Amino acid sequence: MDRPTDARAAARESRCGDLSVAIADQIRTAILEGRLIEGERLPSEAELAANFGVSRPTVREALKRLAAQNLIRTRRGAAGGAFVRKLSFDDVRAQMQALTTLALSMNAVDFETACEARFALEAAAVPLAAARHGSEHLARMQAEIARQEDPALSDQAFCASDVAFHVALVEAAGNPVLTFQLASAIEAMQPLMNMITYTQRKRAIITSLHRKLHAAIAIEDRERALDVLDRLARYTLEIGEAIRADRANRHAGRGAAAAEGG
Amino acid sequence: MDRPTDARAAARESRCGDLSVAIADQIRTAILEGRLIEGERLPSEAELAANFGVSRPTVREALKRLAAQNLIRTRRGAAGGAFVRKLSFDDVRAQMQALTTLALSMNAVDFETACEARFALEAAAVPLAAARHGSEHLARMQAEIARQEDPALSDQAFCASDVAFHVALVEAAGNPVLTFQLASAIEAMQPLMNMITYTQRKRAIITSLHRKLHAAIAIEDRERALDVLDRLARYTLEIGEAIRADRANRHAGRGAAAAEGG
DNA sequence: TGTCAACTATTGTCTTACAATTGAGGCGCC
DNA sequence: GGCGCCTCAATTGTAAGACAATAGTTGACA
Numbered sequence: 001m002d003r004p005t006d007a008r009a010a011a012r013e014s015r016c017g018d019l020s021v022a023i024a025d026q027i028r029t030a031i032l033e034g035r036l037i038e039g040e041r042l043p044s045e046a047e048l049a050a051n052f053g054v055s056r057p058t059v060r061e062a063l064k065r066l067a068a069q070n071l072i073r074t075r076r077g078a079a080g081g082a083f084v085r086k087l088s089f090d091d092v093r094a095q096m097q098a099l100t101t102l103a104l105s106m107n108a109v110d111f112e113t114a115c116e117a118r119f120a121l122e123a124a125a126v127p128l129a130a131a132r133h134g135s136e137h138l139a140r141m142q143a144e145i146a147r148q149e150d151p152a153l154s155d156q157a158f159c160a161s162d163v164a165f166h167v168a169l170v171e172a173a174g175n176p177v178l179t180f181q182l183a184s185a186i187e188a189m190q191p192l193m194n195m196i197t198y199t200q201r202k203r204a205i206i207t208s209l210h211r212k213l214h215a216a217i218a219i220e221d222r223e224r225a226l227d228v229l230d231r232l233a234r235y236t237l238e239i240g241e242a243i244r245a246d247r248a249n250r251h252a253g254r255g256a257a258a259a260e261g262g
Numbered sequence: 263m264d265r266p267t268d269a270r271a272a273a274r275e276s277r278c279g280d281l282s283v284a285i286a287d288q289i290r291t292a293i294l295e296g297r298l299i300e301g302e303r304l305p306s307e308a309e310l311a312a313n314f315g316v317s318r319p320t321v322r323e324a325l326k327r328l329a330a331q332n333l334i335r336t337r338r339g340a341a342g343g344a345f346v347r348k349l350s351f352d353d354v355r356a357q358m359q360a361l362t363t364l365a366l367s368m369n370a371v372d373f374e375t376a377c378e379a380r381f382a383l384e385a386a387a388v389p390l391a392a393a394r395h396g397s398e399h400l401a402r403m404q405a406e407i408a409r410q411e412d413p414a415l416s417d418q419a420f421c422a423s424d425v426a427f428h429v430a431l432v433e434a435a436g437n438p439v440l441t442f443q444l445a446s447a448i449e450a451m452q453p454l455m456n457m458i459t460y461t462q463r464k465r466a467i468i469t470s471l472h473r474k475l476h477a478a479i480a481i482e483d484r485e486r487a488l489d490v491l492d493r494l495a496r497y498t499l500e501i502g503e504a505i506r507a508d509r510a511n512r513h514a515g516r517g518a519a520a521a522e523g524g
Numbered sequence: 525t526g527t528c529a530a531c532t533a534t535t536g537t538c539t540t541a542c543a544a545t546t547g548a549g550g551c552g553c554c
Numbered sequence: 555g556g557c558g559c560c561t562c563a564a565t566t567g568t569a570a571g572a573c574a575a576t577a578g579t580t581g582a583c584a
Contacts, residue, residue, distance in 0.1 A: 019537075020326070032367065044565060055538045057319055060566090064282070064323045068330035076566045077546025092365040096358065100443075103354040105294065109439055116390070117439035124386040128378070177371055177379035181362075181447055185439075281568075306534060317569040322536085338535045339577030 020061035023052055027062065031071055031084055038086040042072065045082075070095065093180040100188035111192055111240040118189050119233035121182050122166060126229055128173035130222040137172035141165055141214045148207045151200060158198050163190050165210055172217065196239055205235060285314055285324035293333055293346055300348040304334065307344075332357065355442040362450035373454055373502040380451050381495035383444050384428060388491055390435035392484040399434035403427055403476045410469045413462060420460050425452050427472055434479065458501055467497060 030036045042048065045063070049056045063082055066072045070091055072082045104114060129137070144165035148158060163186060170182040198206075209232045216225035292298045304310065307325070311318045325344055328334045332353055334344045366376060391399070406427035410420060425448060432444040460468075471494045478487035 024330075032364070038368075046565085057322075057539090058537060060319075061323060061326045061536095064326045065330040068286075068327040074566070075546085076544070078562095078564045079547055080545080080565050082566090087364060087368050089365065089369060092361060095361055099354060099357055099361070102294070102349060103351065103442065104439070106300075106349050107351060107438070113437055114439055117437050117443065120386040120390060120435075120437070120440060121383070121443065124382040128382060173382075175375055175379050175382070176369070177366070177376055177447075178382055180365065181379065181383065181443065185443055308534085319570090320568060323567095336535065337577085338575070340531095340533045341578055342534045342576080344535090 019054055020058050020065070023048075023054065023059065023062035024065040026052075027066060028069075028071060036084045038084050040084045042082040042084070089176050089180050093184050096180060096184035097187045100184055101191065104188060104192065109192075111195075111244070112237060114189050114192050115233065115237055115240060118186060119229060119236070121185050122170065123226060123229055125170045125173040125175075125178055125182055126217075126225045127222045128175060128178070129169055130217050130220045130225050132174050133172035133217055133220075134174070137168050138214065138218055140168040141172075141210070141217070144168065145207060145210050145214060148203065148210065151203075153203075155196070155198050156194060158203060159190060159193050159196070162193065162206065162210075163187055169213070169217070193236075196243060202239060206232070209235065281316055282320050282323035282327065285310075285316065285321065286327040288314075289324065289328060290331075290333060298346045300346050302346050304344040304346070351438050351442050355446050358442060358446035359449045362446055363453065366450060366454065373457075373506070374499060376451050376454050377495065377499055377502060380448060381491060381498070383447050384432065385488060385491055387432045387435040387437075387440055387444055388479075388487050389484045390437060390440070391431055392479050392482045392487050394436050395434035395479055395482075396436070399430050400476065400480055402430040403434075403472070403479070406430065407469060407472050407476060410465065410472065413465075417458070417460050418456060420465060421452060421455050421458070424455065424468065424472075425449055431475070431479070455498075458505060464501060468494070471497065 027036075027042070036042070043051065045056050045059050048059045052059065063072065063074065066082075067074060070085060070087060073085045074080070074082045103109075144161045147153065147161045148165075153161070166186050167183045170186065171179050173179070196202075209228055213225055213228045213232070216222075216228055289298075289304070298304070305313065307318050307321050310321045314321065325334065325336065328344075329336060332347060332349060335347045336342070336344045365371075406423045409415065409423045410427075415423070428448050429445045432448065433441050435441070458464075471490055475487055475490045475494070478484075478490055
């Protein structure tokens with residue numbers, strides 16, 4: 001099928017150099033266009049090298065690129081090789097989350113912006129969740145609420161439970177596309193939420209709002225759920241603001257102490 | 263700094279095999295933890311190989327993995343090497359779009375589900391866009407509306423303009439995190455929208471709704487904008503439904519014709 | 525002083541070889 | 555004859571060395 005020198009010619013002509021990139025692109029295209037079906041085994045590295053007219057290390061580098069994108073997985077041994085991998089929604093969600101986390105950390109997004117986006121996105125799921133939640137989603141939300149009431153919970157665990165609660169809410173919308181978009185976004189913001197110290201008072205307020213949100217979803221009161229979510233958003237922003245102010249104060253205090261000491 | 267045999271030891275102990283994966287993870291962690299700053303040059307492949315106690319091809323495969331995730335970029339020649347790359351929001355958006363497109367195509371998401379998610383997500387941006395749009399966003403939306411009124415536009419171009427309109431709307435929300443989340447989702451659904459044949463009648467209705475949406479945003483009437491968006495969503499779903507029914511009919515017709523012919 | 529050419533450092537690719545892993549088929553044993 | 559073990563072969567993973575391509579640098583020359 002593939003002309004032996006296609007990749008070479010394409011790479012040389014397109015002047016993009018990097019034979020391995022060209023080969024990776026060709027294989028990727030073949031997968032995306034459906035010429036290679038899920039689970040199908042690619043030719044061995046040696047065969048690919050012969051087909052493309054390049055050496056085995058070059059093919060390997062191309063395969064590594066694809067493996068890094070979870071498009072294939074490789075197995076050693078007899079009957080081993082590279083296999084086309086179907087991206088499950090969960091895989092996509094994990095990759096999206098990693099990407100979002102990366103974006104948030106590398107671009108130093110401030111808490112306010114991230115928080116705004118997070119709750120705005122979640123609001124997109126609320127009407128659908130109110131309309132067609134299943135009992136298992138409500139149960140999961142309820143379970144997380146119960147966990148959040150345990151005063152012995154560490155801040156990290158409380159935050160994780162918070163995320164789990166909201167992911168359950170998003171999944172209650174029953175739309176897989178919405179799920180992986182929103183869940184990845186919410187989970188990606190966990191590191192930012194983790195910087196908060198959750199006092200018992202804050203926990204009580206948050207958990208109470210979670211309970212109200214759960215109740216509103218349960219009785220399919222969309223407006224009420226949106227209202228509670230909005231209150232939760234504003235309270236979270238308030239906490240973030242307080243944390244920032246507190247930190248600024250501490251820095252100022254330390255600076256003043258240093259100045260006095262010196 | 264890095265112990266020479268860290269990667270080897272880690273790989274052997276963790277039993278995950280694949281030295282190149284272990285090395286890639288170590289470098290990735292170094293980047294994410296900020297030990298390697300943006301723009302900084304990594305040691306040359308030979309040095310890395312010596313440091314990690316592995317061969318150069320192994321290091322290269324690790325670097326390919328990172329390059330595939332856009333974490334580094336490499337240059338040849340003197341003063342060349344691998345450089346830590348800052349992921350811009352646009353980079354993330356492009357990657358997210360690619361990922362979403364992949365997810366939609368590989369999981370064969372139906373038009374209805376994708377459409378529902380798309381408009382639900384977009385609704386998340388509308389209140390913010392209404393509250394703090396800039397004149398440039400309104401102008402861009404207006405420009406796309408004007409383009410959509412050209413009857414000579416191809417279906418593909420109309421669809422592209424439609425996407426551009428909604429991306430402008432999302433960007434009007436003025437939240438970069440929201441922007442790359444939503445814009446990638448909207449753009450990823452373009453292939454699905456492209457399967458529609460936009461008759462003049464359909465175009466007139468869609469463009470009219472776009473105009474109403476633009477007007478509502480301009481006067482900062484959030485409720486009205488949401489209402490228009492909802493109408494747009496329902497109309498798009500309607501079109502999708504019609505297309506599906508039409509296709510089913512044609513298939514049935516062809517089947518009948520074939521039966522008659524045979 | 526300006527320009528050009530050789531040099532050098534670095535990545536990209538090729539070649540060959542060996543190690544590790546895993547499935548399969550053959551062999552012996554029960 | 556059936557079952558289990560064992561060797562074998564196919565395949566990927568890793569290694570080492572060499573050459574090609576590229577681009578910045580430096581030195582020589584006009």
